[in-house]
Amino acid sequence: MNARIAVDRDAAIAAAAFAAIGVPDAEVASCGTPEEASAAWNAGRCIATGSLDAVLHLPFDILVEASGHPEAGAAMARSAIEHGKHVALVSKEVDSVVGGLLSARAEARDVVCTPVDGDQPALLIDLVTWAETLGMEVIAAGKSSEYDFVYDPETGRITTEAGVAEVPEFGEVWELGSGPVAETLARRTAMARLPTVAVPDLCEMAVVANATGLVPDVPGFHAPILRVTEIPTAFDVAQEGGILAGSRRIDVFNCLRLPHETSFAGGVFVTVRCTDADTWALLKGKGHVVSRSGTCGLVYLPRHLLGLEAPISVLDAVLHRVSVAGRVTPRVDLVARATADLPEGHMLAMGGHHHSIADVAPELLPAAPLHADRPAPFYLISNRTLRRPVRKGQAITFADVAIPEDAPLLRLRREQDALFPVAP
Numbered sequence: 001m002n003a004r005i006a007v008d009r010d011a012a013i014a015a016a017a018f019a020a021i022g023v024p025d026a027e028v029a030s031c032g033t034p035e036e037a038s039a040a041w042n043a044g045r046c047i048a049t050g051s052l053d054a055v056l057h058l059p060f061d062i063l064v065e066a067s068g069h070p071e072a073g074a075a076m077a078r079s080a081i082e083h084g085k086h087v088a089l090v091s092k093e094v095d096s097v098v099g100g101l102l103s104a105r106a107e108a109r110d111v112v113c114t115p116v117d118g119d120q121p122a123l124l125i126d127l128v129t130w131a132e133t134l135g136m137e138v139i140a141a142g143k144s145s146e147y148d149f150v151y152d153p154e155t156g157r158i159t160t161e162a163g164v165a166e167v168p169e170f171g172e173v174w175e176l177g178s179g180p181v182a183e184t185l186a187r188r189t190a191m192a193r194l195p196t197v198a199v200p201d202l203c204e205m206a207v208v209a210n211a212t213g214l215v216p217d218v219p220g221f222h223a224p225i226l227r228v229t230e231i232p233t234a235f236d237v238a239q240e241g242g243i244l245a246g247s248r249r250i251d252v253f254n255c256l257r258l259p260h261e262t263s264f265a266g267g268v269f270v271t272v273r274c275t276d277a278d279t280w281a282l283l284k285g286k287g288h289v290v291s292r293s294g295t296c297g298l299v300y301l302p303r304h305l306l307g308l309e310a311p312i313s314v315l316d317a318v319l320h321r322v323s324v325a326g327r328v329t330p331r332v333d334l335v336a337r338a339t340a341d342l343p344e345g346h347m348l349a350m351g352g353h354h355h356s357i358a359d360v361a362p363e364l365l366p367a368a369p370l371h372a373d374r375p376a377p378f379y380l381i382s383n384r385t386l387r388r389p390v391r392k393g394q395a396i397t398f399a400d401v402a403i404p405e406d407a408p409l410l411r412l413r414r415e416q417d418a419l420f421p422v423a424p
Contacts, residue, residue, distance in 0.1 A: 001311060003064075005047045005055050007076075014048035031055070052076050056083045061318045064116075064310070066090035068355060070379040074098055075408040077113065081106050086317045087113040088310065092121060093355060093379040096206045096334045097409060101416035103328035114316070114323035118309030121207040122324040123301055124268040128212045129326075131299060137273035139296060140235035140244060141214055142205065142251045143304075144264040146198050146354070149225055149256045158194065165194050176230045176292075181243055187225040187256070197223040198354050199378070201252045202334055202362040209332045209364065211325035214250040216332065217243075219363035225254040228264060232291040232298040235271045240295045247273075266304030271296050330367040330420050335375035335395055336360040342390045348401070350382035357382060360396065369417035372399035380409055 006014035011030040018028045029040035030048045037055045040047050049055055052063075056079060063080040065087055067073045073091040080087050081102065089095050089102065095115065106113035115122040120143045128141050147161040156168035173187050202221065209215060222243055224234050231253060236242030255264040274280035274290060274297050284290045289298040316322040336348075340359040348357050362378055370376065375395035380403070387402045403410050 001314065004041070004045075005049070005058065005060060007049050007052050007055065009050055009072075011048045011050045014050070018046050018048060052079060056080065056085070060085065062086040062088055062314055064088040064090060064314065065094070068093055070094055070097060070350075070382060071407065071409045074102075074412050077102050078105065078408075078412060081109055081111060081113060084109055084111060086111045088116050088314050088317060089113055090116050090119065090310070092119070092200070092203050092207050093382075095121075095210075096203050097377045097379050098412045098416050099207060099210055099325075100328045100330040100420055101412055103323070103325065104419055106323075107327070110321075112317040112321050112323045114313055115207060115211075115325055116307075116310040116313040117324065118305045118307055118313075119204070120266065120268055120304060121204045121211075122313060123304070124205075124208045125211045125324055127268055127270055127299070127301060128208070128214065131270050131272055136270075136299075137247065137275065138214070139237065139242075139247045139271045139273060140217075140249045140251060141208070141212075141268070141270045142235070142253060143201070143268045144255045144266055145196065145201055145223065145252050146266070147254075148263050149194070149254050150259055151256060152259055160194055162195050176227075176233065178292075181234050181241055196225065196254050197221055197252060197362075199356040199362045200354050202364055203355075203378070205250050205252065206332050206334045206364055207325070209250055210328050210330055210367075213329075213331060214248050215366075216364045217245055217249040217251060219365055220361065221251050221364075223252050223254060225256050227256050228298075228300075229289055231269060231300075232271045232289055232296040233293070236291055236293070236296040240291070241293050242291075242296070262302070264300075264302050267300055267302035268304075269298060269300035271298055273297075330416065332364045333367045333375070334378040335363050335365050336378045336381065337363055337375075337395045338390045338392050341392050342386055342396075344386055344389050346386045346390075348381050348384055348386070348396070350379070355379075355382075363395070367420070369421055370398050370413060373397055376401060377413065380413060 006017045008014040015028050029045045031037040034054050037047050041058050063085050065073050065077045068091050070093045073094040077087045102113045150159045158165045158167050237244050274295050339361050350357050376398040381401045384401045384403050
């Protein structure tokens, strides 16, 4: 397997990527036309380009779409599929809006559109399908949030990548104890200024929901702050002492640990029903984590190796024509709710490491076709302006946002709505 083509918004950026991995400049050609690309390909050179159209005719097998840009990523993935190329869809922003369409179009062209191993959606889809194939009853599935919450009892501080909180009283809620699990949610009050959920968390779980049929228990997630040993106790149904209203739920948790303890490292988990007491007593004795009631067990992968694992998905797509996600059906939409009053003309600018939008919070709602009064997909409205004010607490609807009818992502979403006209 090799990658001889790099595409970015500018050929110079693509060329710099080759230079960063040690490819000599003489072996890289900057190409702007199909003719230039053909000549470079036939000469055995690597190709750097600012236009996917310049290279689509070349005999490569798969496009790894990793721009993170909703409009550009969707258009490039669709073009590659139309040209008979497989697609490894790293851009979860694209997947959350039109993943169902891209999956269906790929199937129709006898190619594969797949998430990639190493990123949490693919890891969790694998874990859920593995558990259910074995006959396990999945109660909940999810991932650890972007960053651990590291508690130092000596200083009374909680440290995350987002900042530090002085919490001298935190020792009182460090242990889960024997009381109601909901009381542990008081940990969020103790760390109110530290974020417990980020847009990527919900976006990634939207991809999982659309592939597996799992649904959120609440639109904005519970996102409790938990030690690893507490996960199966919390992520169980309320009748068994947990926080969930039902099974086959999807959520995230914030990994709480001491400085010397191992991180969950952005890993993924499922909680499953312990249907045989002897079996789970044996597993508990071997160190597996079981809820304090003994009715719920934890199975998890404490890793998130990003692109290091992606080649497995690439090989599976090309050699075995297998998608990690299988057939994708829109079940949830990632939407946005205003956390401040937003005026007419306000730009919903997407940016930062998390591809978030200021003054809005993400939620997952049941999927449905676009409608004027329905909350619009988060990454469909990103980098668009409001055509009317939106009050704090209101969801941002399709009618609230000015989106040109010829916008590529909007056209593709309308195609998806036509394929899946009714929410499942």
